[in-house]
Amino acid sequence: MKILLLGKNGQVGWELQRSLAPLGELVALDRRSQDFCGDLSNLTGLAATVRALKPDIIVNAAAHTAVDKAESEPALARLINADAPGVLAQEADKLGAWLVHYSTDYVFDGSGSRPWKEGDTPAPLSVYGQTKLEGEQCIQAACRTHLIFRTSWVYAARGGNFAKTMLRLAQERERLTVIDDQFGAPTGAELIADVSAHAIRQVVQHPQDAGLYHLAASGETTWNGYAKHVIAQATHTQSAIKIIANEVARVPISAFSTAARRPRNSRLDCARLKITFGLSLPPWQQGVDRMLSETFAPDRAGI
16 A cells, blocks of 8 residues: 655654554655655646556645735745645546545634534635635545545644743743633544554555544643643753743733634534544543653653
8 A cells, every 4th residue: 555645744743653654665755855745835746746656645744824924925825735636636536546634723713612513504714714724625536545634723742833832931020921712622642543544454454434534632721821831830840941920810812812703612522532442531631741751751661
């Protein structure tokens, strides 16, 4: 089985290189790849790459994820988030290949407090959310064998993330102000990659399980609660980190001015995923704690 992975150096793409490798021959590309085109803004090159490689599975972990910047460059966001997945879907369908794609809670308007289900009506608040929704729709229209995973509040040990930012600020300031009226579940790229590999193995044998799924860690918190957990965990386990922050103040989302509107309710109902693939999704704290240990703990010898 040949797998084409796009966006290999992103948060999810990096973990997918690990989780997909045991499934078959893996060709991993990013937008700077030389031998084949991995640039989602080059639709012609993208189609040519799929035709040349003839993969059995295409996994698209690339996207325009700069939410605020998308407001000022909607054409580029649409090209990468909607048009490119549409091209991948068309080419995958011609080959009889699977297309795996990642979307976002930003397709919803964030109203209410109930976790969003796959069948709920999307109503994006931003260019980013709108173009990601259009990408979903392009795939659903063009490729019968697809998996789309909507996820939220993604983080990884590699690169920058919210937890690392909070820890840096907590060592510099005595008082932090963090939003307390947005709700969701921090979801690790590692979890997303492992669930993806598991689901791919199943749908190859059971194509009736194709479709759209919500994928997020279990439980919920606010950005304020997330920050407090990270700081408390670091204080308890990472003696080398000297925290001086003694207050994490609660503020509303309106306290910060951003180009793009964010949904207040990013809760995702993952029941369909868990039932279909026989999975138990761990609490969000478990993944965050592991990420902190991997990021800040000294190297240890082991088996």
